[in-house]
Amino acid sequence: xxxxxxxxxxxxxxxxxxxxxxxxxxxxxxxxxxxxxxxxxxxxxxxxxxxxxxxxxxxxxxxxxxxxxxxxxxxxxxxxxxxxxxxxxxxxxxxxxxxxxxxxxxxxxxxxxxxxxxxxxxxxxxxxxxxxxxxxxxxxxxxxxxxxxxxxxxxxxxxxxxxxxxxxxxxxxxxxxxxxxxxxxxxxxxxxxxxxxxxxxxxxxxxxxxxxxxxxxxxxxxxxxxxxxxxxxxxxxxxxxxxxxxxxxxxxxxxxxxxxxxxxxxxxxxxxxxxxxxxxxxxxxxxxxxxxxxxxxxxxxxxxxxxxxxxxxxxxxxxxxxxxxxxxxxxxxx
Amino acid sequence: xxxxxxxxxxxxxxxxxxxxxxxxxxxxxxxxxxxxxxxxxxxxxxxxxxxxxxxxxxxxxxxxxxxxxxxxxxxxxxxxxxxxxxxxxxxxxxxxxxxxxxxxxxxxxxxxxxxxxxxxxxxxxxxxxxxxxxxxxxxxxxxxxxxxxxxxxxxxxxxxxxxxxxxxxxxxxxxxxxxxxxxxxxxxxxxxxxxxxxxxxxxxxxxxxxxxxxxxxxxxxxxxxxxxxxxxxxxxxxxxxxxxxxxxxxxxxxxxxxxxxxxxxxxxxxxxxxxxxxxxxxxxxxxxxxxxxxxxxxxxxxxxxxxxxxxxxxxxxxxxxxxxxxxxxxxxxxxxxxxxxxxxxxxxxxxxxxxxxxxxxxxxxxxxxxxxxxxxxxxxxxxxxxxxxxxxxxxxxxxxxxxxxxxxxxxxxxxxxxxxxxxxxxxxxxxxxxxxxxxxxxxxxxxxxxxxxxxxxxxxxxxxxxxxxxxxxxxxxxxxxxxxxxxxxxxxxxxxxxxxxxxxxxxxxxxxxxxxxxxxxxxxxxxxxxxxxxxxxxxxxxxxxxxxxxxxxxxxxxxxxxxxxxxxxxxxxxxxxxxxxxxxxxx
Numbered sequence: 001x002x003x004x005x006x007x008x009x010x011x012x013x014x015x016x017x018x019x020x021x022x023x024x025x026x027x028x029x030x031x032x033x034x035x036x037x038x039x040x041x042x043x044x045x046x047x048x049x050x051x052x053x054x055x056x057x058x059x060x061x062x063x064x065x066x067x068x069x070x071x072x073x074x075x076x077x078x079x080x081x082x083x084x085x086x087x088x089x090x091x092x093x094x095x096x097x098x099x100x101x102x103x104x105x106x107x108x109x110x111x112x113x114x115x116x117x118x119x120x121x122x123x124x125x126x127x128x129x130x131x132x133x134x135x136x137x138x139x140x141x142x143x144x145x146x147x148x149x150x151x152x153x154x155x156x157x158x159x160x161x162x163x164x165x166x167x168x169x170x171x172x173x174x175x176x177x178x179x180x181x182x183x184x185x186x187x188x189x190x191x192x193x194x195x196x197x198x199x200x201x202x203x204x205x206x207x208x209x210x211x212x213x214x215x216x217x218x219x220x221x222x223x224x225x226x227x228x229x230x231x232x233x234x235x236x237x238x239x240x241x242x243x244x245x246x247x248x249x250x251x252x253x254x255x256x257x258x259x260x261x262x263x264x265x266x267x268x269x270x271x272x273x274x275x276x277x278x279x280x281x282x283x284x285x286x287x288x289x290x291x292x293x294x295x296x297x298x299x300x301x302x303x304x305x306x307x308x309x310x311x312x313x314x315x316x317x318x319x320x321x322x323x324x325x326x327x328x329x330x331x332x333x334x
Numbered sequence: 335x336x337x338x339x340x341x342x343x344x345x346x347x348x349x350x351x352x353x354x355x356x357x358x359x360x361x362x363x364x365x366x367x368x369x370x371x372x373x374x375x376x377x378x379x380x381x382x383x384x385x386x387x388x389x390x391x392x393x394x395x396x397x398x399x400x401x402x403x404x405x406x407x408x409x410x411x412x413x414x415x416x417x418x419x420x421x422x423x424x425x426x427x428x429x430x431x432x433x434x435x436x437x438x439x440x441x442x443x444x445x446x447x448x449x450x451x452x453x454x455x456x457x458x459x460x461x462x463x464x465x466x467x468x469x470x471x472x473x474x475x476x477x478x479x480x481x482x483x484x485x486x487x488x489x490x491x492x493x494x495x496x497x498x499x500x501x502x503x504x505x506x507x508x509x510x511x512x513x514x515x516x517x518x519x520x521x522x523x524x525x526x527x528x529x530x531x532x533x534x535x536x537x538x539x540x541x542x543x544x545x546x547x548x549x550x551x552x553x554x555x556x557x558x559x560x561x562x563x564x565x566x567x568x569x570x571x572x573x574x575x576x577x578x579x580x581x582x583x584x585x586x587x588x589x590x591x592x593x594x595x596x597x598x599x600x601x602x603x604x605x606x607x608x609x610x611x612x613x614x615x616x617x618x619x620x621x622x623x624x625x626x627x628x629x630x631x632x633x634x635x636x637x638x639x640x641x642x643x644x645x646x647x648x649x650x651x652x653x654x655x656x657x658x659x660x661x662x663x664x665x666x667x668x669x670x671x672x673x674x675x676x677x678x679x680x681x682x683x684x685x686x687x688x689x690x691x692x693x694x695x696x697x698x699x700x701x702x703x704x705x706x707x708x709x710x711x712x713x714x715x716x717x718x719x720x721x722x723x724x725x726x727x728x729x730x731x732x733x734x735x736x737x738x739x740x741x742x743x744x745x746x747x748x749x750x751x752x753x754x755x756x757x758x759x760x761x762x763x764x765x766x767x768x769x770x771x772x773x774x775x776x777x778x779x780x781x782x783x784x785x786x787x788x789x790x791x792x793x794x795x796x797x798x799x800x801x802x803x804x805x806x807x808x809x810x811x812x813x814x815x816x817x818x819x820x821x822x823x824x825x826x827x828x829x830x831x832x833x834x835x836x837x838x839x840x841x842x843x844x845x846x847x848x849x850x851x852x853x854x855x856x857x858x859x860x861x862x863x864x865x866x867x868x869x870x871x872x873x874x875x876x877x878x879x880x881x882x883x884x885x886x887x888x889x890x891x892x893x894x895x896x897x898x899x900x901x902x903x904x905x906x907x908x909x910x911x912x913x914x915x916x917x918x919x920x921x
Contacts, residue, residue: 199612202574203584222419222448223519223547238343238362238710245342252394 270310276303281317291324339743341710354778355714355746362710407431409442416445421453425498432505443502444512450499451520454492493526511542518544519551527555543580546588549573553591563602570595586622589614593628607632696720717745725754730762741774749780756789768794769806772813781817790814791837795844804844811841840874873906 220228239245249255256264278299285295298320302313340351344361352358376383380397388395400418404411407430415424424446431438503509503517514537521530534552537544544552552573560566570592577584592610596603607629614621717740724733737755741747747755752775759767772790775781791814794807815838892907 198609199616200574200609201613202571202578203613203617204578205617221445221516222452223516226452237705238341241342253392254395 266309268309268311274310275313278303278313278317281314284321285324295320341743352746354780355748357779358714358746359711407434407436409436409438412438412446413442416442416449419449419453421449424449425502428502440506440508440510440513443506444510444516447499447502447513447516447520450497450502451516451523454497454520454524493521493524493529509540511537511544514540514542515544515548518548522551522555525558527558530555531559538576544576544582546577546582546585549577549582549584550587550591553588553595556595557598563599566595566599567602567606584617584619586614586619586625589619590622590624590628593625593632597628597631603632714745718748718751721745721747721751722754725751725758730758730764733758734767747774747778749783749786752778752780752786753789756786756793760793765793765799766803766806769810772810776813781814787814787817788834791834791841795837795840798844804841808841808844811838814838836870840870844874 239248246255250257282292282295282299286292295317298317302308302316305313308316339345341358343365344351344358350361352361376395376397380399383397386396402411402414402418402420402423404414407427409431412424412427412431415427428438428443428446499517499520503513506513514533518530518533518537521527521533530552534544534548553570556566556570556573560569574584574592577588589610593607596607596610599606611621611625611629614625721736721740724736733755737747752771755771756768759765759771768790772781775786775790780786791811794810798804799807814834818834889910892910
């Protein structure tokens with residue numbers, strides 16, 4: 001992609017270009033830190049992460065833009081690049097002075113517009129440096145992975161720290177040894193399947209009798225109860241529509257259960273006939289007379305009463321019985 | 335699925351529908367916190383809620399009576415307090431009983447130890463905490479369980495030296511296996527892994543047998559006990575062998591704990607994980623979602639590793655079954671989508687297989703109860719990643735179809751999604767859709783994001799478009815200009831960048847709005863922000879001036895170029911003289 005820009009000057013400047021790239025590589029070795037250190041610095045510091053992402057994005061968009069501008073507007077493309085390099089100087093790391101000098105030397109050789117060539121070369125060198133740095137650290141892809149991963153997810157700092165340390169071991173094992181990207185041969189990639197393969201051979205499957213014997217029934221401890229609660233909470237999502245909401249409310253007891261049971265909540269375990277046919281409780285009363293009449297009316301009323309339990313009705317009748325017993329003594333006295 | 339409706343929990347007042355992801359989270363959290371506030375009031379002022387009107391009574395809406403009934407020093411009282419989970423009261427009562435000389439049975443002591451180890455010496459229901467921290471727990475839907483869940487997070491309370499649990503453990507006249515086991519579990523849960531290991535050695539010395547839960551806890555503690563990968567695996571194997579020796583059958587949680595430990599074992603983990611899976615199969619233990627999650631993490635952490643067939647096999651399994659939650663980590667598994675995205679970012683494997691996997695994953699999610707594993711936050715992240723993948727891999731009409739159906743009902747696009755969408759539109763040469771994307775951006779609240787604005791402007795101004803589109807673009811540019819200029823009280827002034835300014839000027843020029851292009855953009859702002867307009871902008875402006883026949887403007891342009899010392903000023907001057915009919919004074 002970048003070669004398209006230089007293709008116009010390739011014939012003239014190949015020789016001098018080589019010299020500049022030599023200078024470039026020499027200067028980079030002197031400034032290299034250990035890859036792990038660089039990576040740790042980058043990842044550990046969240047602020048740096050944002051600018052890096054922007055930088056990557058701008059790298060990407062710049063390349064796209066350059067391609068587009070080069071196709072459509074020939075001479076103007078250089079002008080826009082000039083603008084971009086001015087942006088670069090504000091943001092990126094500075095190139096070494098030797099490089100800059102070398103670039104200006106090249107520019108002075110060429111008959112074309114000196115300033116433009118110089119800025120182009122400098123931009124190109126800068127790009128070289130960036131990509132070499134990134135690849136030294138293990139590839140543009142990895143950093144993009146890491147950074148886009150971190151940008152999207154929001155986690156507590158502790159979790160993020162764990163995640164970051166997990167990511168660091170991506171590159172280098174926590175032991176400090178660099179992991180080799182595995183070049184799987186076709187054979188071994190086939191063998192990495194869930195279906196075929198050896199097993200650990202530590203456990204043997206218990207037969208069902210021993211399993212049943214081993215299951216001693218003990219009351220669930222607090223660990224078990226809490227675990228069950230947490231498991232249930234995993235899939236406890238808010239209701240997606242009105243029906244699910246009503247289901248949830250019914251389970252909680254806020255809504256009535258359908259078909260409606262009008263004895264819901266009442267603990268009366270009596271059948272209907274015990275409510276209605278209450279005559280058997282009248283055995284203790286005289287068979288004739290006003291008292292009987294009165295009691296039969298009482299029973300009639302009670303049998304139509306849906307609000308009292310059987311026990312309460314029987315209590316009513318017994319109260320009357322007791323009352324009349326007392327009154328009988330009084331009456332007989334008179 | 336209604337593509338224009340937000341989630342059911344937001345359907346109350348159309349004004350209150352959330353427009354972007356941050357708002358949706360805020361609204362759902364505020365809904366939950368309202369509920370919590372109500373519960374708090376009922377709990378702390380039960381005297382105002384004692385009339386039961388409802389028949390039958392609705393117990394969940396009434397205040398709970400949690401005061402212990404049994405008074406006095408007795409084991410029964412202790413048991414009751416343990417049952418009510420009052421940690422401090424139980425410990426005090428226990429101490430009183432011991433001092434009074436009453437023996438406490440082993441069983442009760444063990445249940446006291448259970449309570450202490452579970453809560454790590456903190457209280458079970460932290461007071462007055464629910465109101466002030468509605469947002470702390472990301473999974474806000476678990477609010478009623480939140481009190482207990484807070485106690486179970488390992489990052490919460492720590493295991494203090496010689497706390498009540500240890501003290502009671504030491505003064506117990508006799509201990510059985512259960513005592514040791516519960517101590518081990520408590521120590522692991524609250525971060526004292528080394529002590530847990532010592533306790534386990536003590537258990538072995540007393541010739542007790544640990545139970546499966548204890549072993550699970552020990553296996554999860556392995557990464558904290560050893561540093562090097564091989565040592566970790568060896569220690570885990572030691573525990574597994576002990577399990578086999580003590581005839582303790584492993585369960586699903588054992589293997590999940592093992593895989594979780596293997597996640598932190600790098601290359602060793604990779605070589606061993608498949609063996610573990612085969613072992614599970616041999617023991618007829620069905621893997622849960624957490625198992626797959628750990629497995630994928632172990633194998634797919636880097637984009638360098640060649641994707642093997644594992645992920646499609648995993649998807650096969652996942653697609654066939656409807657999962658029930660069995661492990662605490664089950665909710666994490668739909669970060670399978672993470673791995674899918676990693677696969678596609680690795681530009682080596684940009685084949686259609688990836689998007690097919692994504693579709694299969696979607697289908698798997700719709701099966702049975704599987705959707706329940708994703709709460710609102712993760713659902714958003716999942717769809718966001720899916721959409722990014724779509725933008726990268728699919729044709730533009732498919733992308734737009736999904737976009738119309740999904741955004742604002744299934745998920746809220748993130749800024750990255752909008753960027754991806756713009757790039758997809760660019761790749762498919764559908765730039766006329768951009769004004770509607772801008773409308774969406776405004777609704778989502780992204781209209782102040784510098785990166786998105788840059789992208790938008792550069793796409794709009796790159797080429798010359800037919801006139802209606804150009805007019806629409808210019809209107810967008812005007813709105814963007816307004817965004818840059820207005821400041822409301824809370825927001826800081828959005829800075830113009832050089833390129834943005836240039837693009838806006840271009841767009842205005844192309845649409846023939848010379849006045850605005852000149853006054854508002856060029857003169858003042860360029861000098862204000864010390865930027866130089868590009869030649870393209872200058873030329874376009876000249877074209878525009880020619881079209882609208884404003885030679886004055888052209889002259890102003892030349893003057894500006896001269897004042898800025900641009901190399902193109904000469905060229906502009908020549909061009910102006912050629913193309914415009916200027917009076918002598920103007921020359």
